[in-house]
């Protein structure tokens with residue numbers, strides 16, 4: 001089975017669309033890999049598979065091997081985790097880790113297989129469930145520390161059967177639990193209450209709640225203004241006795257990071273601003289991993305996710 005060599009599998013859930021579930025999945029995955037873990041991202045958000053776009057690999061082609069699909073590499077490991085000193089990449093309390101090496105990051109998404117982006121939206125429940133089952137059995141992930149699964153937003157019966165399908169394929173030891181993403185607006189908060197009930201009904205452990213789009217980071221002075229009331233996620237997490245993982249503001253730089261996410265294709269040895277671009281060949285041609293990591297770690301959201309990931313890893317691995 002393709003999930004055999006995966007240590008921990010975590011779901012990313014949201015009660016409604018557009019709250020930043022895919023963004024949070026992308027950032028958790030990038031941060032985990034920058035902390036040295038080998039990571040896979042499975043995008044089963046069949047209503048709008050956006051993860052390939054967020055990683056800048058939407059034109060990648062999935063390779064078919066004799067028993068299944070080969071996931072698309074976002075980047076390969078630069079330095080295996082066991083070569084990093086135990087605390088060597090931590091700069092101190094509250095400071096983000098310095099990425100002195102990183103683990104591998106691979107992605108599989110329905111988006112790679114659809115000829116037409118709107119195709120999956122009109123599928124009926126059983127077809128979606130069959131597709132998810134195939135994703136779980138036919139992708140060659142190899143050995144992974146973490147597999148993050150970006151799920152479709154909602155708590156309908158269809159979602160319950162989808163999550164049940166996911167859980168059936170993983171052993172209880174592999175099932176780390178779910179991260180719930182919300183925004184500070186009341187409607188989204190009430191949706192997250194449904195999501196908590198959903199997890200309790202399906203037997204999924206809740207790893208914690210992330211409050212996304214809590215405030216706006218000014219691109220001129222980096223001041224963070226709370227556009228909507230902030231803190232609802234934390235209050236609600238307390239009320240339901242689930243961990244609160246943190247608040248993430250809107251940072252326009254993150255949007256640029258995605259819009260400019262398409263990695264330029266440099267011929268070997270191209271020099272830009274006095275720097276020779278490093279290249280490595282992948283399914284989508286040649287990609288510049290250094291640029292992706294550099295852009296990501298310079299965004300104001302990176303230290304927030306760095307702290308969040310340490311909290312999550314602590315909760316999962318202890």
Ligand SMILES: Nc1ncnc2c1ncn2[C@@H]1O[C@H](COP(=O)(O)OP(=O)(O)OP(=O)(O)O)[C@@H](O)[C@H]1O
Nearest residue numbers: 017018019020021022023048153213249250251254
């Ligand atoms: N913290 C943030 N700062 C800046 N932009 C953000 C942030 N979070 C999300 N966005 C932007 O908001 C938009 C919606 O985010 P995203 O696609 O992650 O939401 P979603 O909940 O996965 O949506 P869907 O349900 O459609 O899959 C994206 O364009 C994303 O770039």
Ligand code: SF4
Nearest residue numbers: 218219220221222223
């Ligand atoms: S936060 Fe300050 S610098 Fe930024 S837009 Fe507002 S007034 Fe201008």
